[in-house]
Amino acid sequence: MAQSYEKPQQPEDVYFAVMGVTGSGKSTFVSQVSKLSVRIGHGLQSCTSRVEDFDFLYSPSLRIHMIDTPGFDDTNKSDADILTDIADWLGRSYKQGVHLSGILFLHPINNRRMLGSARRNFQMFQKLCGKECFQSLVLSTTHWDTVAPEQAREWEKELQTTDIFFAKMLENGSQYMRHDSGEESARTILEHMIRTRKTFTASIQKEMVDQGLGLQDTGAGQQLNDELLRAEMNHRQEIEELRQDFEEARLKQDERAMQKAQEEHEELQKLIEAERKERAKLDASLEKIKREKEIELQKHRTEIAKQMAEIAKIRQSHDKSMTRARDCETKEGLSTH
Ligand SMILES: Nc1nc2c(ncn2[C@@H]2O[C@H](COP(=O)(O)OP(=O)(O)OP(=O)(O)O)[C@@H](O)[C@H]2O)c(=O)[nH]1
Numbered sequence: 001m002a003q004s005y006e007k008p009q010q011p012e013d014v015y016f017a018v019m020g021v022t023g024s025g026k027s028t029f030v031s032q033v034s035k036l037s038v039r040i041g042h043g044l045q046s047c048t049s050r051v052e053d054f055d056f057l058y059s060p061s062l063r064i065h066m067i068d069t070p071g072f073d074d075t076n077k078s079d080a081d082i083l084t085d086i087a088d089w090l091g092r093s094y095k096q097g098v099h100l101s102g103i104l105f106l107h108p109i110n111n112r113r114m115l116g117s118a119r120r121n122f123q124m125f126q127k128l129c130g131k132e133c134f135q136s137l138v139l140s141t142t143h144w145d146t147v148a149p150e151q152a153r154e155w156e157k158e159l160q161t162t163d164i165f166f167a168k169m170l171e172n173g174s175q176y177m178r179h180d181s182g183e184e185s186a187r188t189i190l191e192h193m194i195r196t197r198k199t200f201t202a203s204i205q206k207e208m209v210d211q212g213l214g215l216q217d218t219g220a221g222q223q224l225n226d227e228l229l230r231a232e233m234n235h236r237q238e239i240e241e242l243r244q245d246f247e248e249a250r251l252k253q254d255e256r257a258m259q260k261a262q263e264e265h266e267e268l269q270k271l272i273e274a275e276r277k278e279r280a281k282l283d284a285s286l287e288k289i290k291r292e293k294e295i296e297l298q299k300h301r302t303e304i305a306k307q308m309a310e311i312a313k314i315r316q317s318h319d320k321s322m323t324r325a326r327d328c329e330t331k332e333g334l335s336t337h
């Protein structure tokens with residue numbers, strides 16, 4: 001009689017993304033919950049340079065994938081590059097039938113009121129997710145040990161009660177959780193995310209995959225595009241003011257002031273050019289991003305192959321000189337006997 005074997009049950013795959021500005025502690029969180037070796041940045045430079053999937057077996061029936069992302073406000077990459085990377089990962093995984101079940105957004109509590117770029121990036125993050133998935137978001141604060149407790153609590157309250165910070169998202173179903181005690185709070189957050197998990201499609205996935213929009217026409221892309229345009233307009237205004245300064249200096253025949261205005265003008269022109277390039281990066285469909293990434297990967301592989309060939313050449317020449325030295329020693333040994 002044929003024996004029946006029970007097919008071993010495959011664990012359920014659950015995907016959680018971790019986002020937030022650079023240095024907020026995303027990779028640290030991923031390493032705390034997964035116990036995997038994750039590169040954490042200890043210098044002033046940003047660390048995670050691309051989206052990475054760290055998976056581990058949480059229980060025999062559950063495999064957790066923590067998606068570590070590079071942080072906006074990176075020291076090496078522009079926000080347009082970061083948004084492109086995240087859009088690429090989200091688009092590709094969605095096409096392959098992978099759905100996120102939650103996103104954790106980390107904010108360092110010592111970055112008081114989400115000033116400047118942190119605030120703009122938070123707005124971009126909200127557009128990237130879309131209101132419909134606010135219920136699957138956990139907003140959390142890190143770096144509690146770097147601020148006096150009463151100060152941190154005051155700033156936390158401000159975050160929770162101010163509309164442009166966390167308040168609107170909390171009203172729309174997001175959850176706030178402190179991450180203030182290392183592995184213990186990391187585990188509490190993960191357990192909460194597992195308990196409340198529900199798959200969803202982020203706005204940027206619907207926009208780029210379902211509607212076939214280019215990155216610049218997505219909510220997050222538009223937000224970044226508007227910011228870059230605003231910065232460009234400000235710089236043009238500054239150039240206009242510099243022209244007047246230059247004219248005044250010319251009338252006074254003040255060579256030094258003329259030189260200074262000229263140099264500042266050149267700097268501003270460079271900034272405007274960089275902003276234009278950034279905006280051009282947003283003019284990309286998922287297909288274009290994929291092609292560019294493939295070209296980048298190919299360049300990277302060619303570079304590695306070149307380096308490997310160099311290493312092999314050095315090793316070969318080293319081996320040859322060692323053999324020659326050994327031969328000489330043997331000959332000398334023989335001649336002395
Ligand atoms: N004091 C303190 N340091 C922390 C905390 N969380 C992370 N760090 C430190 O902050 C630095 C940056 O942490 P990462 O986990 O690399 O931050 P990240 O968000 O992944 O940064 P990017 O990869 O650059 O986007 C590291 O030195 C961490 O050890 C925290 O809660 N308190």
Ligand SMILES: [Mg+2]
Nearest residue numbers: 026027047048
């Ligand atoms: Mg990181």
